[in-house]
Amino acid sequence: MMRVxxxxxxxxxxxxxxxxxxxxxxxxxxSALALHPGFPEPYFASLLPRPVSFEEVSLQAxxxxxxxxxxxxxxxxxxxxxxxxxxxxxxxxxxxxxxAYSAGNIARALGVSTPPVVVSNACIxxxxxxxxxxxxxxxxxxxxxxxxxxxxxxxxxxxGFQSLxxxxxxxxKPFDANRIGLNLGEASAAIxxxxxxxxSEESVWELVEGAIRNDANHISGPSRTGEGxxxxxxxxxxxxxxxDLAFVNVHGTATVYNDEMEAIALSRAGLLDVPVNALKGYxxxxxxxxxxxxxxxxMEALEAGVVxxxxxxxxxxxxxxxxxxxxxxxxxxxxxxKLLSGFGGVNGALLFRKGGAQ
Amino acid sequence: xKEVSIPCGVDLTQLYRQEVGDYPKFFKMDVLSRLGFLLTxxxxxxxxxxxxxxxxxxVLVFSREGCVANDRNYVATMKDFPSPSLFVYTLxxxxxxxxxxxxxxxxxxxxFVLEKYDEKAIFELVRQAFQDPVTxxxxxxxxxxxxxxxxxxxxxxxxxxxL
Numbered sequence: 001m002m003r004v005x006x007x008x009x010x011x012x013x014x015x016x017x018x019x020x021x022x023x024x025x026x027x028x029x030x031s032a033l034a035l036h037p038g039f040p041e042p043y044f045a046s047l048l049p050r051p052v053s054f055e056e057v058s059l060q061a062x063x064x065x066x067x068x069x070x071x072x073x074x075x076x077x078x079x080x081x082x083x084x085x086x087x088x089x090x091x092x093x094x095x096x097x098x099x100a101y102s103a104g105n106i107a108r109a110l111g112v113s114t115p116p117v118v119v120s121n122a123c124i125x126x127x128x129x130x131x132x133x134x135x136x137x138x139x140x141x142x143x144x145x146x147x148x149x150x151x152x153x154x155x156x157x158x159x160g161f162q163s164l165x166x167x168x169x170x171x172x173k174p175f176d177a178n179r180i181g182l183n184l185g186e187a188s189a190a191i192x193x194x195x196x197x198x199x200s201e202e203s204v205w206e207l208v209e210g211a212i213r214n215d216a217n218h219i220s221g222p223s224r225t226g227e228g229x230x231x232x233x234x235x236x237x238x239x240x241x242x243x244d245l246a247f248v249n250v251h252g253t254a255t256v257y258n259d260e261m262e263a264i265a266l267s268r269a270g271l272l273d274v275p276v277n278a279l280k281g282y283x284x285x286x287x288x289x290x291x292x293x294x295x296x297x298x299m300e301a302l303e304a305g306v307v308x309x310x311x312x313x314x315x316x317x318x319x320x321x322x323x324x325x326x327x328x329x330x331x332x333x334x335x336x337x338k339l340l341s342g343f344g345g346v347n348g349a350l351l352f353r354k355g356g357a358q
Numbered sequence: 359x360k361e362v363s364i365p366c367g368v369d370l371t372q373l374y375r376q377e378v379g380d381y382p383k384f385f386k387m388d389v390l391s392r393l394g395f396l397l398t399x400x401x402x403x404x405x406x407x408x409x410x411x412x413x414x415x416x417v418l419v420f421s422r423e424g425c426v427a428n429d430r431n432y433v434a435t436m437k438d439f440p441s442p443s444l445f446v447y448t449l450x451x452x453x454x455x456x457x458x459x460x461x462x463x464x465x466x467x468x469x470f471v472l473e474k475y476d477e478k479a480i481f482e483l484v485r486q487a488f489q490d491p492v493t494x495x496x497x498x499x500x501x502x503x504x505x506x507x508x509x510x511x512x513x514x515x516x517x518x519x520x521l
Binding site: 085093097121122135136156161212215219227342346 | 411413417422423424426429430432433436439440441442445446448449450451452454455456458459461462463464465466467468469470471472473474476479482483485486487489490492
């Protein structure tokens with residue numbers, strides 16, 4: 001199987017716009033979560049400074065990734081994948097808010113000459129978009145793929161989650177006994193993927209294998225048995241020696257059901273002795289950006305030799321003894337798994353590894 | 359490769375009563391999910407052991423407009439009482455989830471948005487999805503609904519060996 005490497009990253013987040021800067025902020029325990037006036041109910045969220053535009057922040061992250069990768073965005077061998085759930089939904093009364101329209105504008109402004117593809121697979125969109133980019137390279141369709149994930153918050157999303165009673169009125173507490181819900185977040189994050197054989201072997205992060213699996217259970221609630229999440233993990237675990245697995249960066253939204261479901265899935269997959277962390281306490285739930293943002297931070301953390309703390313966690317509140325911690329830990333191994341789940345019963349697992357062959 | 363479609367203007371409730379009839383959750387669904395559901399009934403309704411749980415069949419849905427028709431319905435409720443039952447359909451992939459639940463498909467489900475209907479582009483993405491070694495067949499849906507009454511709806515049942 002052709003190897004797929006990561007050669008560029010770009011970020012726009014409330015905690016900074018460079019991976020190193022954001023990593024430093026997170027290691028200092030900073031969080032952008034704050035109380036905001038709502039529509040009308042107030043809500044806790046991690047928001048970008050106003051004014052903010054969906055296309056502009058996507059472009060900013062994508063340009064940073066393209067620049068750090070040193071690729072030609074306009075080459076016929078460059079593909080473009082956008083990940084988002086609600087795109088420019090805030091302007092639904094005024095303009096074409098389809099993700100297709102936004103993706104076309106972003107791709108063209110970036111100079112991309114190939115047709116954009118949008119992956120909109122609920123909260124696993126960012127992870128699914130990386131899997132899609134990997135497949136495009138492995139199929140030979142493109143030599144490099146720009147994958148950008150963006151989500152902005154709006155009255156549409158906030159009132160929707162409030163109507164579902166899924167939002168916490170305080171900073172979220174992933175995996176904690178007193179968790180009561182999630183916080184929403186905004187970010188754009190981009191990764192450039194390439195056919196790995198074109199780059200030197202030692203210094204490159206690789207997307208090793210990814211899988212997407214459905215619970216086939218409920219459109220807005222996770223499976224009680226963690227079926228889809230477990231099946232996604234089961235599909236990627238054969239590609240890693242467990243002693244090389246530094247951590248699993250889970251979804252960890254801090255809703256009662258999500259975290260319990262993930263704990264069951266990790267337990268069924270035999271991962272109770274592997275460190276686990278969740279980053280929603282720093283950025284909130286950035287939806288279509290989460291898979292890419294959290295993957296970039298996980299790579300940066302592993303480069304620094306650490307497992308990032310789970311901000312907001314203090315007392316284990318799930319039925320399986322997962323190795324989650326509020327403290328930074330030393331990382332052992334060169335690989336990690338990104339895990340996400342979302343509405344529509346969808347779950348994803350993606351295995352990242354640094355350097356040479358297993 | 360099996361191929362089906364639902365012409366625009368057909369009464370979907372009547373079609374459901376004629377061709378399905380035993381799945382009342384249909385009435386909760388938005389137009390996108392109704393179309394995906396009914397297309398899939400036509401594709402797999404005669405499958406042997408139809409409701410045996412399986413992981414080897416993917417559901418891949420494509421559109422230009424995503425779920426914009428239902429987004430507008432949700433917006434109409436926002437001022438007074440935001441509707442959770444409409445909000446849960448404001449994601450383009452819920453249709454794939456509904457198909458997976460109905461048919462007990464535990465395989466991949468993915469939703470893609472493209473700038474226009476392009477069969478070549480759709481099937482390139484379908485071929486790429488078969489890189490997952492577990493996937494042996496896929497329900498492929500193009501369901502594009504700019505509003506609750508306008509759509510272009512087609513479906514295919516694709517087996518690995520047909521690609």
